[in-house]
Amino acid sequence: MAEKEEVKLLGIWASPFSRRIEMALKLKGIPYDYVEEILEHKSPLLLALNPIHKKVPVLVHNGKTILESQVILQYIDETWKQNPILPEDPYERSKARFLAKLVDEQIITAGFVSMARADEKGREALAEQTRELIVNLEKELVGKDFFGGKSVGFLDLVAGSMIPFCLERGWEGIGLKVITEEKFPEYSRWVKNMEKVEAVKDCIPPREKHVEHMNYMGERIRSA
Ligand SMILES: N[C@@H](CCC(=O)N[C@@H](CS)C(=O)NCC(=O)O)C(=O)O
The missing domain is CATH 3.40.30.10 (Glutaredoxin)
Structure with a gap:
């Protein structure tokens, strides 16, 4: 055995x-x-x-x-080879890695770290910068259930854990609407698809407690 x-x-x-x-x-x-x-x-x-x-x-x-x-x-x-998460095709894999880097470097910087330090006017400008970055993800989702195609893949895990199930809670805490269904229909459809996947749903932090936590994290950045 x-x-x-x-x-x-x-x-x-x-x-x-x-x-x-x-x-x-x-x-x-x-x-x-x-x-x-x-x-x-x-x-x-x-x-x-x-x-x-x-x-x-x-x-x-x-x-x-x-x-x-x-x-x-x-x-x-x-x-563990079952249920692969990285695309098999080298070009698709490179795109997933590139966009994952964009999420963890540029989107988190504009959409949270810099935003936490900015005043109201600065926040709006950073919200717009964040939207411009998220457009790259919106384009990638056209005609697909997930970034990974029919099933959840590497970029779904990186972008999903970060944007809808983390940054959006931070924006909610400061009363900022960065993403709307009207402006981001593909993204909004994708979030609903993600929420239906058991493995994802089980790992989404509880909303209210998370909004409070993100407020605390914002304070922590401001006072550093
Ligand atoms: N680039 C790292 C980032 C990890 C990270 O920032 N973790 C945070 C929690 S969200 C942490 O442990 N922070 C400890 C600290 O700030 O002292 C990764 O992708 O694993």
């Missing part, structure tokens, strides 16, 4: 970076132990496993430590 694998995830309930890893493990049907970290009191285990960044998520697989959420997603896909 095969030995039980060690799959352990260190995460934070509100973190889009760790939620996307849970989504991927659930999509692949991989059982895992979950360790909830506390942002302000990181465990000695987290600090020992990720001494460079001191951040979640951290995946431990049979004693090996894998860091950085997009790297972890790729590791998961290469380790």
Whole structure:
């Protein structure tokens, strides 16, 4: 009989970076132990496993430590082949990776980090900048259920955990409407599709508590 694998995830309930890893493990049907970290009191285990960044998520697989959420997603896909998440075609794969980078670098910067520091006028300008970035995702969704086509893929996990199930909660907390169904019909249809997928639905943080948390994160950025 095969030995039980060690799959352990260190995460934070509100973190889009760790939620996307849970989504991927659930999509692949991989059982895992979950360790909830506390942002302000990181465990000695987290600090020992990720001494460079001191951040979640951290995946431990049979004693090996894998860091950085997009790297972890790729590791998961290469380790457990069922329900592939990265496109097979190299060009499609490169596009998914490019847009995932856009989400985790530019969209989060304009749509949250810079916004947290801006005044009201600055926020509107950043909201517009964020919309212009999200248009790239809108175009990619035309004629598809998911970025991955008929099923949830790498970019769905990255963009889904970050935009509708995290940044939108931050915008809600400050009363800013960045995305409307009228302006982003493909995106809005996609969010509804995502919410119907069990592995995704199970990992969406509870709305009210998350809105409060995002307000707190905004304060944290302002006072840093
Ligand atoms: N690029 C990293 C980002 C991870 C990240 O920012 N994690 C946050 C939680 S959302 C964290 O652990 N922050 C710890 C801190 O700010 O001290 C990834 O993709 O894994």
